[in-house]
Amino acid sequence: MWQTAYxxxxxxxxxxxxxxxxxxxxxxxxxxxxxxxxxxxxxxxDPGTRKRQVGGGPIVVPTTPEAVxxxxxxxxxxxxxxGPDARLLRRILGxxxxxxxxxxxxxxxxxxxxxxxxxxxxxxxxxxxKKGRAFVEVLAxxxxxxxxxxxxxxxxxxxxxxxxxxxxxxxxxxxxxxNKLAQLYEIITGPDRGPIVxxxxxxxxxxxxxxxxxxxxxxxxxxxxVRTLRYEVRGLLQxxxxxxEMKQQNDIIATIxxxxxxxxxxxxxxLLTFFAAGHDTTAVSLTWTLYLLSLHAEKQxxxxxxxxxxxxxxxxxxxxxxxxxxxxxxxxxxxxxxxPVPGTTRRAVVxxxxxxxxxxxxxxxxxxxxTINRLPSLWGDDVNDFRPERWLDGPQASLGGAESAYAFLxxxxxxxxxxxxxxxxxxxxCLLLALILRFxxxxxxxxxxxxxxxxxxxKPANGLRLxxxxxxKETKN
Ligand code: HEM
Numbered sequence: 001m002w003q004t005a006y007x008x009x010x011x012x013x014x015x016x017x018x019x020x021x022x023x024x025x026x027x028x029x030x031x032x033x034x035x036x037x038x039x040x041x042x043x044x045x046d047p048g049t050r051k052r053q054v055g056g057g058p059i060v061v062p063t064t065p066e067a068v069x070x071x072x073x074x075x076x077x078x079x080x081x082x083g084p085d086a087r088l089l090r091r092i093l094g095x096x097x098x099x100x101x102x103x104x105x106x107x108x109x110x111x112x113x114x115x116x117x118x119x120x121x122x123x124x125x126x127x128x129x130k131k132g133r134a135f136v137e138v139l140a141x142x143x144x145x146x147x148x149x150x151x152x153x154x155x156x157x158x159x160x161x162x163x164x165x166x167x168x169x170x171x172x173x174x175x176x177x178x179n180k181l182a183q184l185y186e187i188i189t190g191p192d193r194g195p196i197v198x199x200x201x202x203x204x205x206x207x208x209x210x211x212x213x214x215x216x217x218x219x220x221x222x223x224x225x226v227r228t229l230r231y232e233v234r235g236l237l238q239x240x241x242x243x244x245e246m247k248q249q250n251d252i253i254a255t256i257x258x259x260x261x262x263x264x265x266x267x268x269x270x271l272l273t274f275f276a277a278g279h280d281t282t283a284v285s286l287t288w289t290l291y292l293l294s295l296h297a298e299k300q301x302x303x304x305x306x307x308x309x310x311x312x313x314x315x316x317x318x319x320x321x322x323x324x325x326x327x328x329x330x331x332x333x334x335x336x337x338x339x340p341v342p343g344t345t346r347r348a349v350v351x352x353x354x355x356x357x358x359x360x361x362x363x364x365x366x367x368x369x370x371t372i373n374r375l376p377s378l379w380g381d382d383v384n385d386f387r388p389e390r391w392l393d394g395p396q397a398s399l400g401g402a403e404s405a406y407a408f409l410x411x412x413x414x415x416x417x418x419x420x421x422x423x424x425x426x427x428x429x430c431l432l433l434a435l436i437l438r439f440x441x442x443x444x445x446x447x448x449x450x451x452x453x454x455x456x457x458x459k460p461a462n463g464l465r466l467x468x469x470x471x472x473k474e475t476k477n
Pocket of ligand 1: 273277278285341345416417425
């Protein structure tokens, strides 16, 4: 998908009279996710370049801030997630906020929004940091054995956090190898794209009754994990309901439960959504953060120096967190360079318009977040450099030097933007703070090429192995 889309990703283009068939343009290309280098070179193609694509038909790829703004914000409800994408997401996430459309989406978003208010998120800072501190202790125990694979570790700590904040339960997967939820998510969202791609294709094109019985295949493994996950989450919800009668709680699902009378199915769908949308994305962001800081030891030092000025490293509150500008800039820069969700798709459900052009109902749209985050025309010639300073100095520093907020699309904008954006940003900063105060990070093999893979999120294909130098031990010696 990325290749096809990026080849058209310089300005808004409507390519008529070519038959776009969804299969050709989107699904097949999932098998061909390009390597990191190829991805970057595609952002440098000449304006107007058109490459032959498989299939044809009306497809829109907005690559100016103005065009993106119209699609995701001004006319957001003219566009839905295309059928095959929504079907796959529904199988994994349930009928939650990510896949709801139209009026149903509006009322669901209203019901869920209080759980993500500014105050709720600020109040979570001590918990995020506490989890981070516990996490570094676990890593410190692992580190003497050599390098540690960080993708899996990050996924565990963020799953623990969404367990505590989402449903008020401590899964403690960082200490518990056998945690069932962690194992299930590893099967579903792990770096091996094969089974999930198959799962996608089968769900998109074959009737469920036919595919439910394909036991023994790699597909069956993912299908089974998805079924078990739903069963497990339903069990957690029952536990939760009993405890909620006893005391008032402040987690996401408790906040939603208090705001109305919702069915178990509804609540289960929300939980599945928050568990999946809320842990893999942040885990991936943190993995890329440590990758970039390992490549740039000098920036790692600048960050650590800033963080060491914290009053008491044993605790943290929201106000202290706001006084760490370099930490904020590092996170912004990583989220720009490696948006965990690199692109998304839409299908027009009514005749609509973009930049004055009429687009007929049925038009397919690919929003290339990653490309836009790296367009030299929006960011300058150093677009591919890891330069947190762009978020600190110079004109428009609050936008990273770009002229429009829509040059940074990592969380999208508008009614379908990421509802967990502030949650993720604050969580990321708290965990990074705990990590950087405890370790100096170095790539285990600086020569090794880090390739990308992933289905909905992008991650290092073979994980990320880092040497962790424990600063607590270095100080003692
Ligand atoms: C770095 C971390 C994250 C990134 C980059 C990210 C990115 C995104 C993006 C790009 C979308 C829009 C997808 C689309 O419409 O195609 C989205 C939607 C969503 N995200 Fe996130 N996300 C992150 C973390 C989180 C967290 C922590 C939560 C919850 C705790 C969350 C919950 C959601 C939900 C519920 C939606 C659907 C919103 C709607 O359609 O109204 N995300 N996210």
